Amino acid sequence: MIDRRGVIASGMAVAVAGAARAAGHGGAEDARLAGLALPPGFQGMLALGRAGHIVAARPVGMADIEAGRPVSAGTRFRWGSATKWLVSTAVLRLHEQGRLSLDAPVARYLPDLRPDDATPVLVRHLLSNTSGIPDLLSRQVGQEPELRTSRAPALAIARRFAGAPLSFAPGTGWDYAALNWVIVAALTQQVTGDPLVATVQRLVLDPLxxxxxxxxxxxxxxxxxxxxxxxxxxxxxxxxxxxxxxxxASGTVAGSAADAVGAAHGIFHGALLNAASRQELTRIHWADQDYALGGRVRVIGGTRYAWEAGKVGGYRALIAHRLDRSETIVVFNTTDLDQAVISALAEDIARA
Incomplete structure (x- = not known):
């Protein structure tokens, strides 16, 4: 019996790879992806990019099972916490413009939020998850499920949940706290007068x-x-x-594999950020987690990669960009795989 979904997906893979070959690429890159053993039930997209363009892609399975829609080059996926990478880039652009400083206390921009901290929380502490602000928001969601559908502005949520005593002095510990990023959204809106969505669109998505x-x-x-x-x-x-x-700010961006490749090239090798900002984006602030600003920096086979990972619902995303030359690995998954499995796939591609 013919697996119609497999035939459709294979056809899409051939079409995408053919487009890459028409652009002068393919071959070894196609084989690199085609030879990768995938976990049972994997659905999503694998892609390799160079200098901001996809050179090989492997769409797998269905983008929408109920509608019978296969994964294609144009399919968009949620990036989860890889959103933080784009938001950190927007904050760095505001820093370059002199509109805020990474080393300024958060209270400079949100004076009623944490005015009494003996050791001030700096903007960079939020972006590196080293603020010490306890994540009372995430703890409350289980008791107050209506928060999941709330349309309250970020500033209101920050004011409600950010007033507790610090869990540790800023910069001396690490906590992957969603509340840090709610505060980032509130802070950027205070600085720009625009919601975070509009700021990221203007400073990152549109220029790239x-x-x-x-x-x-x-x-x-x-x-x-x-x-x-x-x-x-x-x-x-x-x-x-x-x-x-x-x-x-912490996890609602969605986009295509081609855009993930374009973003990585534009941010780390293009003219969007100056050299000092690119260095800030990849300087590790908490070594035990390889965590920089809005993402990790990992060494695979002796080579440094910006390692932007995310999950939300059943979506998994990993955008790994080689920092010494513009090569990008994208793994998008829509079947709730363990994040370690996604990381292992990206590492296998990097080492191939």
């Missing part, structure tokens, strides 16, 4: 011409060609929990 990337959240228009995500059950059930707008 990321036409297939945007914020997939309740207060934004529905995103065409967005893949559905599924839990690890049989038959598969959708796993697409709503993400409230006040979490925009």
């Amino acid at each position: 011409r990321l036409r297939s990337t945007g914020f997939a959240q309740a207060d934004q228009p529905d995103m065409p060609a967005l893949a559905a995500a599924y839990g690890v059950v049989d038959p598969p059930e959708r796993k697409m929990a709503p993400v409230p707008p006040f979490l925009a």
Whole structure:
């Protein structure tokens, strides 16, 4: 019996790889992806990029099982916490423009938020998850599920949850706290007068011409060609929990593999950021986690990679960009795989 979905997906892979070969690439890069053993039930996209363009891609499975829509070059995926990378880039651009400083206390921009801290929380502490502000927001979500669908502005959420005593002195510990990024969203809106979504669009997405990337959240228009995500059950059930707008900075961006490659090249090798900002973006602030600003920097086979990973609902994303030359690995998954599995796939591609 012919697996119609497999035939469709294989056809899409041939079409995408053919486009790459028409641009002068393919061959070894196609083989690098085609030879990769994937976990059972994997659905999503694998891609390799060079200098901002895809040179090989392997779409796998269905973007929407119920609608019979296969994954294609134009399919968009949620990036989860890789959103933080784009937001950190926007903050660095504001820093370059003199509109804020990474080393300024948060209280300079949000004076009523934490005015009494003996050791001030700096903007860079938020971006590196070293602020010491306890994540009371995440703890409250279980008791107050309506927060998941709230449209409260980021500043209101920050004011409600950011007033507790610090868990540790800023810069002396690490906590992957969603509340840090709510505060970042509130802070940028105070500085620019615009919601975070508009600021990232103006400072990052538009200059890099990321036409297939945007914020997939309740207060934004529905995103065409967005893949559905599924839990690890049989038959598969959708796993697409709503993400409230006040979490925009921590995990609501979605886009195509081509845009992920374009973003990595533009941020780390293009003219979007100056050299000092690129260095800031990749300087590790917490070594035990390889964490820099808005993402990690990992060494694979002796080579440094910006390592932008994320998960939300059943979506998994990993954008790994080689820092010594512009090569990008993209792994997008929509079947709720363990993040360690996604990382292992990217490492296998990097070492191939």
